[in-house]
Structure formats: structure tokens, C-alpha cells
Amino acid sequence: MTAKIRRARPDTLTDMPITIPVILSGGSGTRLWPLSRRVAPKQLQLLVGEMTMLDATLARVAALGERIMVISSGRQDTAIPEHVGPQPVTLVVEPVPRNTAPAVAAAALLAESDDVLVVLPADHHLTDEASFVRTAEEAVTIARGGRLVTFGIIPTGPETGYGYILPKDRGSSPIDKFVEKPDVATAAALIEAGAVWNSGMFVFPVGLVLSELDQHRPGLVDAVRRAIRSATIDEGRVMLGPEFGDAPAVSIDVAVMEQTKQGVVVPLAAGWSDVGSWSALWELGERDADGNVIRGDVIAVDSNGSYLRSEGPLVAVVGVDDLVVVATADAVLVTRRDRAQDVKKLTEQLRDRPES
Amino acid sequence: MTAKIRRARPDTLTDMPITIPVILSGGSGTRLWPLSRRVAPKQLQLLVGEMTMLDATLARVAALGERIMVISSGRQDTAIPEHVGPQPVTLVVEPVPRNTAPAVAAAALLAESDDVLVVLPADHHLTDEASFVRTAEEAVTIARGGRLVTFGIIPTGPETGYGYILPKDRGSSPIDKFVEKPDVATAAALIEAGAVWNSGMFVFPVGLVLSELDQHRPGLVDAVRRAIRSATIDEGRVMLGPEFGDAPAVSIDVAVMEQTKQGVVVPLAAGWSDVGSWSALWELGERDADGNVIRGDVIAVDSNGSYLRSEGPLVAVVGVDDLVVVATADAVLVTRRDRAQDVKKLTEQLRDRPES
Numbered sequence: 001m002t003a004k005i006r007r008a009r010p011d012t013l014t015d016m017p018i019t020i021p022v023i024l025s026g027g028s029g030t031r032l033w034p035l036s037r038r039v040a041p042k043q044l045q046l047l048v049g050e051m052t053m054l055d056a057t058l059a060r061v062a063a064l065g066e067r068i069m070v071i072s073s074g075r076q077d078t079a080i081p082e083h084v085g086p087q088p089v090t091l092v093v094e095p096v097p098r099n100t101a102p103a104v105a106a107a108a109l110l111a112e113s114d115d116v117l118v119v120l121p122a123d124h125h126l127t128d129e130a131s132f133v134r135t136a137e138e139a140v141t142i143a144r145g146g147r148l149v150t151f152g153i154i155p156t157g158p159e160t161g162y163g164y165i166l167p168k169d170r171g172s173s174p175i176d177k178f179v180e181k182p183d184v185a186t187a188a189a190l191i192e193a194g195a196v197w198n199s200g201m202f203v204f205p206v207g208l209v210l211s212e213l214d215q216h217r218p219g220l221v222d223a224v225r226r227a228i229r230s231a232t233i234d235e236g237r238v239m240l241g242p243e244f245g246d247a248p249a250v251s252i253d254v255a256v257m258e259q260t261k262q263g264v265v266v267p268l269a270a271g272w273s274d275v276g277s278w279s280a281l282w283e284l285g286e287r288d289a290d291g292n293v294i295r296g297d298v299i300a301v302d303s304n305g306s307y308l309r310s311e312g313p314l315v316a317v318v319g320v321d322d323l324v325v326v327a328t329a330d331a332v333l334v335t336r337r338d339r340a341q342d343v344k345k346l347t348e349q350l351r352d353r354p355e356s
Numbered sequence: 357m358t359a360k361i362r363r364a365r366p367d368t369l370t371d372m373p374i375t376i377p378v379i380l381s382g383g384s385g386t387r388l389w390p391l392s393r394r395v396a397p398k399q400l401q402l403l404v405g406e407m408t409m410l411d412a413t414l415a416r417v418a419a420l421g422e423r424i425m426v427i428s429s430g431r432q433d434t435a436i437p438e439h440v441g442p443q444p445v446t447l448v449v450e451p452v453p454r455n456t457a458p459a460v461a462a463a464a465l466l467a468e469s470d471d472v473l474v475v476l477p478a479d480h481h482l483t484d485e486a487s488f489v490r491t492a493e494e495a496v497t498i499a500r501g502g503r504l505v506t507f508g509i510i511p512t513g514p515e516t517g518y519g520y521i522l523p524k525d526r527g528s529s530p531i532d533k534f535v536e537k538p539d540v541a542t543a544a545a546l547i548e549a550g551a552v553w554n555s556g557m558f559v560f561p562v563g564l565v566l567s568e569l570d571q572h573r574p575g576l577v578d579a580v581r582r583a584i585r586s587a588t589i590d591e592g593r594v595m596l597g598p599e600f601g602d603a604p605a606v607s608i609d610v611a612v613m614e615q616t617k618q619g620v621v622v623p624l625a626a627g628w629s630d631v632g633s634w635s636a637l638w639e640l641g642e643r644d645a646d647g648n649v650i651r652g653d654v655i656a657v658d659s660n661g662s663y664l665r666s667e668g669p670l671v672a673v674v675g676v677d678d679l680v681v682v683a684t685a686d687a688v689l690v691t692r693r694d695r696a697q698d699v700k701k702l703t704e705q706l707r708d709r710p711e712s
Contacts, residue, residue, distance in 0.1 A: 034672070301702050302695070313669070314687040314709075316390070316702050319695030323676070327688045331670040332681070334690055339658070339675030346657050346672050353670075 004112060017114040019140055021061030022107040025054055025072040025080075025122035026097050030347035031277045031340065034331035035311065043122035044079050047275060048284050054122045058084045063133050064118055064140070069110065071103045072122075074239070082236060091237045095227075095244050101255035102247035104204065105213055105224040106240060113207035116143050119252070120201050125284060127271025139203040139266045142172060148212065149203040150175075150257055152196030152265040153272045158187035161276065161341060163198035163253065166190060167265045175263040178253070196267055198253060200274070208262060216259040223247040277340040278324040278333075282307040296327075307337065360468060373470040375496055377417030378463040381410055381428040381436075381478035382453050386703035387633045387696065390687035391667065399478035400435050403631060404640050410478045414440045419489050420474055420496070425466065427459040428478075430595070438592060447593045451583075451600050457611035458603035460560065461569055461580040462596060469563035472499050475608070476557050481640060483627025495559040495622045498528060504568065505559040506531075506613055508552025508621040509628045514543035517632065517697060519554035519609065522546060523621045531619040534609070552623055554609060556630070564618060572615040579603040633696040634680040634689075638663040652683075663693065 029042030036042035043054040051059070054070075061068060062084050070080050071092045080091045092106055100119075107117055118136055126132050139149040152165050163180045164187065167173035178198065179190060213221050223246035230241030257263055273280050285293030285307065292300050296310030298317075305322040308315060312329040324340055326333045335343060385398030392398035399410040407415070410426075417424060418440050426436050427448045436447045448462055456475075463473055474492055482488050495505040508521050519536045520543065523529035534554065535546060569577050579602040586597030613619055629636050641649030641663065648656050652666030654673075661678040664671060668685040680696055682689045691699060 034670075299702065299705060301698065301705070310688075313683070313685070314390075316687065316689050316706075318689070318691035318698050318702050320679070320690055320692060323690065325688070325690050327669070327683070329669070331672065332666075332683045332688050333672050333674070334676055334679065334681050335674035336676055342657065342674050346655065346674050349655060349657070350672075 004110065017112065017116070017144075018067065019065040019116045019118060020067050020069055020107070020111050021065045021118045021120065022069045022071060022104070023054070023057050023061070023120055023122045024100060024103055025070050026094055026103065027121065027123055029123055029275075031343045032275075032281075033343055033347045033350070034328045034333050035309075035326060039075055041123070042275065047281060048125050052079075053125060053275065054079065056125070057120055057122050058089070060126065060129055060132060061118060061120065062087060064136055069107050070122070071107060073097065088236060093237065093239045095240055095242055097249070098244060098247050099249040100200075100252040101213065101217065101220060101250045102224050102244060104202075104209060104252045105221050105247070106228065106244070108204070108206045108210050108213075109221070109225055109228050110238065111206045113210070115206045116140055117202075117204045117206060117209070119204060121274070123275060124199070124201070125271075125273045125275050129270070132268065132270040135266060135268050135270065136203065138172070142264055142266065143203040143205050146205065146208060146262065147264040148205075148209060148256065148260055148262050149264050149266055150253075151199040151201040151268040153199050154267060154269050155187075155191050155195070155197055158184050158191060159197070160184055160187055164190045164195040165198050165265050166193060166195040170194060172264060172266045175257075175265050178258045196265060199268060199272060200253070201268075202252065202257075209256065212256045212260050212262065217248065217250065217255045220247050220250070220255065277343065278307050278326065278335070279337045279340040282324070282337055298325075305337065360466065373468065373472070373500075374423065375421040375472045375474060376463070376467050377421045377424045377474045377476065378460070379410070379413050379417070379424065379426045379476055379478045380456060380459055381426050382450060382459065383477065383479055385479055385631075387699045388631070388637075389699055389703045389706070390684045390689050391665075391682060395431055397479070398631065403637060404481050408435075409481060409631065410435060412481070413476055413478050414445070416482065416485055416488060417474060417476065418443060420492055425463050426478070427463060429453065444592060449593065449595045451596055451598055453605070454600060454603050455605040456556075456608040457569065457573065457576060457606045458580050458600060460558075460565060460608045461577050461603070462584065462600070464560070464562045464566050464569075465577070465581055465584050466594065467562045469566070471562045472496055473558075473560045473562060473565070475560060477630070479631060480555070480557070481627075481629045481631050485626070488624065488626040491622060491624050491626065492559065494528070498620055498622065499559040499561050502561065502564060502618065503620040504561075504565060504613065504616055504618050505620050505622055506609075507555040507557040507624040509555050510623060510625050511543075511547050511551070511553055514540050514547060515553070516540055516543055520546045520551040521554050521621050522549060522551040526550060528620060528622045531613075531621050534614045552621060553628075555624065555628060556609070557624075558608065558613075565612065568612045568616050568618065573604065573606065573611045576603050576606070576611065633699065634663050634682065634691070635693045635696040638680070638693055661693070 028038045029036035032042045068089045143149045166176040168176045227240040227244035232239040291305040293307045298308045298315045301318045303317045303320045307324045310327045322337045324335045385392035388398045424445045499505045522532040524532045583596040583600035588595040647661040649663045654664045654671045657674045659673045659676045663680045666683045678693045680691045
């Protein structure tokens with residue numbers, strides 16, 4: 001069979017090329033343990049404000065496209081709405097996680113070759129949604145001209161945890177090179193030279209991204225095509241077949257963006273955060289007079305600059321500075337704000353535990 | 357009625373003066389929140405080793421006396437055994453807490469005037485029980501000579517949280533003066549001059565301690581005597597009457613020891629700790645190669661010098677030093693080891709919560 005979501009329902013039948021937001025919701029956000037877990041990843045949690053990041057991302061793209069695709073694991077089924085306003089949402093379920101390149105291939109194969117995909121992770125936060133929509137519309141126009149667009153975030157400092165993209169020119173520009181997680185000095189030099197952060201957000205013409213995937217990762221698209229042929233389709237949910245597991249687990253950055261000659265980076269100034277660690281949530285949160293971000297049943301005595309959160313038990317801190325304390329019903333994390341990235345180390349140790 | 361525990365049971369009838377260990381178990385140990393609470397104070401918790409401090413204190417005094425008294429609140433009823441080995445334990449229940457002087461008065465009034473009381477808090481830890489018994493036997497001999505004996509702990513440093521006792525001479529000696537919670541410089545000077553820590557452990561001849569109480573706190577003994585007259589006595593349990601509340605809440609140190617001319621301090625070298633805070637438990641505990649004391653379901657990554665304890669939830673720490681983290685099913689404490697005394701501040705804030 002050939003599943004094509006543009007024509008999936010008679011009432012939305014159209015032969016015009018459309019823009020399809022594709023939300024990648026397969027991640028598990030291990031650096032936000034113990035709140036974010038495999039069974040309840042960070043995009044489904046109330047982390048910033050009163051909306052999950054998945055819902056915020058769905059709302060963000062409502063203005064951009066006629067249909068929305070969410071690519072995810074089966075575990076999140078119940079969290080994915082069937083509509084966002086009037087727009088139907090197609091859930092594409094991966095039988096196994098395979099990073100972003102196979103997910104993009106699946107979305108592209110489910111669209112028509114003249115459609116455009118706006119690919120966004122489900123677990124990023126933006127403070128300026130209107131600015132994002134304006135920039136995304138510009139990116140769609142560039143993509144329709146036969147380019148693979150990535151959004152570049154204006155750096156706020158020489159962070160070492162991100163990938164950097166050096167454009168050839170200022171503004172929207174072809175890409176000179178990618179630099180993954182540089183040291184501080186290299187990061188500072190890159191910023192000086194006009195580099196931006198790799199956001200993991202893209203706009204792709206369907207035909208072009210498929211041909212570039214075929215060229216740079218032969219076999220990947222074929223494996224995903226077989227998984228779509230054997231997919232189970234039910235009420236706008238596409239369960240990909242087991243052949244999806246034959247595709248290599250590789251990011252779209254590595255598989256295509258770092259290889260292609262058609263790449264363009266579009267700078268994005270929209271208050272972006274990948275909410276990659278508890279320290280990011282401290283930065284995004286509302287700080288009290290002591291510089292603490294507090295959520296839930298927490299008492300802070302003589303304590304400053306800390307992210308303090310409870311999902312149940314009373315959390316009391318006395319005389320501590322710059323910590324992260326997060327308590328759920330069955331687990332407690334205590335770390336320093338400047339060590340919050342290392343929570344990943346911990347979750348690697350925890351992998352063998354049930355429900356970690 | 358006149359209740360006298362020496363003659364309470366026919367099988368132990370004797371006219372010989374006896375030594376009666378009196379264990380004061382009325383405290384609530386608020387600096388060990390969230391483990392120690394009003395309903396489950398620290399002497400009833402497994403804090404050091406595999407025995408509660410109450411049980412360890414009962415075992416400690418088994419060699420010293422023919423009968424044992426425990427003075428406590430009604431809440432601890434079920435934790436108090438009826439015997440320690442062959443020795444009967446009399447539980448004296450205070451209707452309201454009134455600090456140590458009324459408790460000592462109650463014990464004295466329940467004994468005969470020629471008995472000797474060995475008064476010990478239920479929540480202290482000793483590492484050298486044999487040394488304690490030798491010193492206590494010496495103290496009993498001194499007390500029988502008509503002295504009010506207090507045990508003085510050889511200081512390990514100029515701690516500011518303790519009371520100091522300056523003896524007139526080296527060794528067992530009359531008392532020159534008491535200094536309560538001096539600053540560091542004063543503490544150092546006191547230690548240089550031979551001062552010891554006030555342990556809160558005493559040996560008192562019954563007749564003498566009652567007459568000194570009468571002299572320095574007129575009315576206190578009378579109130580307690582009325583409470584004993586109206587007491588309910590049941591199977592070796594003495595529920596003091598409500599008149600106990602008429603006695604002033606005052607410590608035996610302030611009421612008698614700081615006033616009397618009959619005071620003697622006996623130095624005690626038995627590895628004493630009042631287990632007064634979580635930092636004391638870190639010092640008493642078995643430290644691993646990273647200097648952490650770990651108890652319960654705890655994972656420590658890149659962390660050092662910390663007391664990490666769980667009574668239920670998984671506790672994970674990443675990149676922290678010199679902290680105290682204690683988690684129970686319903687509460688989590690995070691503090692610095694050198695701020696552990698300030699947990700008291702917290703429990704004052706928590707006083708209005710149920711079950712705090």
C-alpha cells in the first residue's frame with residue numbers, strides 16, 4: 001500500500017503542495033530525571049508554564065501547515081491529540097527508536113514529493129512564538145526554492161553542549177561548516193565568526209530530503225519505505241512495520257545536513273531553549289528574591305539560586321546554594337546547577353531499573 | 357497513694373538501697389527531621405547500628421541497677437519493653453513535656469530516699485559501653501557519699517553547641533562553673549583550662565536531689581508529688597496525673613546543678629555523642645572511599661563527604677560535596693553538613709503541619 005497523509009481523508013483532498021509540520025516526539029529527556037522517564041518523557045511533563053512542551057509545540061505549528069504529523073513511540077499514544085483546532089494530527093509510531101533521520105524519512109514518504117516538512121522536536125521551549133512563525137514562513141519560502149533549511153539560534157554564550165553552524169554570510173545563508181560540541185575557546189571563536197547553535201529544527205522539501213538521504217545513506221529510505229508498506233493504519237495513526245528497525249540510528253544532521261551542498265541556515269531569535277537540563281529550567285523559571293525557582297511543596301531556609309521542585313513529598317532545604325533538588329513520589333535527585341548535565345551519567349546507571 | 361517502685365512487686369521486695377537507672381525518653385530530636393518526629397523521635401529510630409538508641413540505652417544500664425525507669429510521653433508506650441533481660445522496666449508517662457527537672461523529681465519520688473538514680477537521656481550514643489559502666493559505678497559510689505554527680509565529656513574540639521563545665525581540679529572534682537554554649541574562643545579557653553562538656557547524664561541520691569530541688573525550685577517537687585498521687589498505675593506503667601503540668605518546664609542543670617554546692621563532675625571517656633544533628637550521624641557512620649555515609653536506596657555519582665539516606669524513594673546525587681540528604685516516604689531534607697544544626701529552624705517552621 002501507499003499511505004499518503006495529504007489524501008488520507010476525502011474532505012481534505014487537495015492536489016496543491018502543502019506544508020506539513022512534523023513533530024519529533026521520540027526522545028526521553030534523560031537529563032531531566034527523575035521527572036522525565038522513558039514512560040513519561042519531558043515533552044509530556046508540565047515543566048515550563050502550564051502546558052506540556054508537546055502541546056506547546058502543537059500550538060506553535062498550527063499556523064504553519066494544513067496537517068500535522070507527530071512521530072513518536074507507542075508509549076505516548078494517549079498523549080497525542082487527534083486534532084489541534086481543526087487540523088488533523090497523524091501519529092506515526094516507531095516500533096523502535098532510530099534517531100531523527102529515519103523519522104524524517106518516514107514523514108517524507110508519507111507526504112507528497114512536492115510538500116514541505118517543518119521538522120520540530122517536541123521538547124523545545126520558545127518564548128517568542130510570533131517571531132518563530134515569521135522566521136518559519138521565511139524558511140518555508142527558502143525551502144520551496146530547493147534548499148534544506150536548518151534554524152540557527154543566536155548564541156547567548158560559548159556553551160559547549162551544543163553543535164555550532166558557521167554560515168558563509170550573515171543572515172539566511174548557505175552553510176560553511178558544522179562543529180559539534182566545541183571547547184569553550186573554540187566556541188567563543190566560532191561565535192566571534194558569526195556561528196549559531198544547531199537547533200535541531202528544519203524545513204525540508206520532501207523530494208530533496210529523500211534524494212539527499214538516498215545519496216548520503218543508501219538503504220535508509222528503502223528500509224523506512226518497507227516499514228510504511230507493512231504499516232498498520234488506524235484512525236489517522238500509522239504504526240510502522242518492524243522493518244523500521246533495519247534503518248540505521250542516525251541523526252538527520254549527520255546523515256544529511258553535514259553532507260549536503262543544499263543546506264541553508266536561517267537565524268532564529270525566538271527565546272529558544274532545548275530545556276536540556278534542570279539548569280535550563282532554573283533559567284526559564286520565575287526566580288524569587290533569593291534566586292530560587294520553586295515548584296510544589298517546598299520550604300527553603302537560608303538557600304539561594306536553586307531549582308527546587310516536588311511532585312509529592314515535602315522538600316525542605318536549609319543553607320544550600322545553587323543546587324537542583326527534584327523529588328517525585330519514588331525518587332529524589334540532588335545535584336549542583338552547574339553539574340545538571342551529568343544527570344545523564346546517572347540515568348545510564350539506572351537503565352537496568354524498572355520504570356527508570 | 358504512695359507508689360514506690362522498689363516495692364512494687366513482692367518478688368523483688370527489699371529493704372536495701374538500690375540503684376535505679378532512669379532513662380529520659382521524652383525528647384523529640386527535631387534536628388533529625390525528617391526521620392525524627394514528635395510521633396517517632398530519634399531514640400526510637402535505627403540511626404546508628406542496628407539497635408534503636410532507646411534499646412541501646414536500656415542495654416547499657418542493665419548492669420547498673422536492679423530496676424529501670426523510663427520517663428516518656430504516652431506516644432512511645434509500645435516501644436518500651438516490660439523487661440530488659442530479667443529486670444522489670446517501669447514506664448512513667450508524662451501527660452505533658454516539662455523538661456528534665458520534673459522528670460527527675462518524678463523518678464525520685466517513685467524511689468526510696470536512700471536509692472540512687474542514674475539518669476540518662478535515651479538518645480545518646482556511646483562507642484565504649486564497658487568504659488561507661490566503670491565510670492558510672494565510680495559515680496554511684498561518689499553519689500552515695502552525698503554528691504550530685506554529672507558526667508563530663510572530654511571535648512574533641514571547641515564546639516559551640518554544648519554546655520561546658522569547668523571542674524575545680526583534674527579528674528572527678530567539685531564544679532567551679534557552668535558555661536552554656538560559649539563562642540569558639542571562649543570554648544577553646546575553657547578546654548585549655550580543663551573544662552568538659554555537659555553530657556546531660558547524672559547520678560543522684562534520691563533524698564539529696566529532692567531536697568536540692570525543693571530548695572532551688574520551691575513548688576516543683578510538690579506539683580510532681582500531686583501528679584503521682586493522682587497517677588494511674590497499671591502493670592508497671594505509671595501515668596502521671598494532670599498536676600504534672602503545674603511543674604515548671606526547667607532542666608535539672610538549670611534547676612539544680614548550676615545552683616547546688618554538692619555538685620561533682622566525673623570525666624567520661626566512652627566515645628559519647630548526643631547524636632544532635634545529621635552531621636553527628638555522618639561522623640558516627642561508616643564512611644566509604646568517597647567519604648560518604650550511605651544508608652538505604654542511594655546512588656552517588658561524583659559526590660563526596662555526604663550523609664545520604666533513604667527510607668524509601670531512590671535518592672540520587674550527582675556532583676555534590678558535604679551535603680546531608682535524607683528522604684522518607686513523605687519528606688526530603690537537603691542541607692549542608694555544616695548547617696545541619698539549623699534543621700531546628702526548619703522544624704520550627706513546620707510545627708503547624710500535621711505529623712511533622
